[in-house]
Amino acid sequence: MAAPFVPLAARPLRYDVSPMNRFLSLIPIVLAAAPLPAEAYSCGLSPAKDAVIIKTDNSSGRAMTCRVECTFTSPEGPITIACVRTVPPETKDWYVCLRATGGKAMEFAAGTESCR
Secondary structure, three states: OOOOOOOOHHHHHHOOHHHHHHHHHHHHHHHHHHHOOOOOOOEEOOOOOOEEEEEEEEEOOOOOEEEEEEEEEOOOEEEEEEHHHEEEEEEEEEEEEEEOOOOOOOOEEEEEEEOO
8 A cells, every 4th residue: 555645745844944944054054165255456567667566365264266367558458467376374465476567558457356
């Protein structure tokens, strides 16, 4: 003889936890897996204006891989320089990269950063 059909709403909850509580218990796990925002980055020219210097901070307690993208204006048009580097935990003004300008006159316009 087959077991009688019991509607889902009438079944006892597993471990006495409602589906909503099980769903809400996943939120801390999802948030912990999300990348942490980096605090700051800087894109600038060296004092002699012959190199671009890109730096960032990492205030978290773990090493993070950061990508910093800087856009500069020049007479030839916009120039974008992107660098990726692992930044140690709890560091400030970490050099991500140093790139020669090639003698071009450049001025910082915009930048972005993402760290994971």
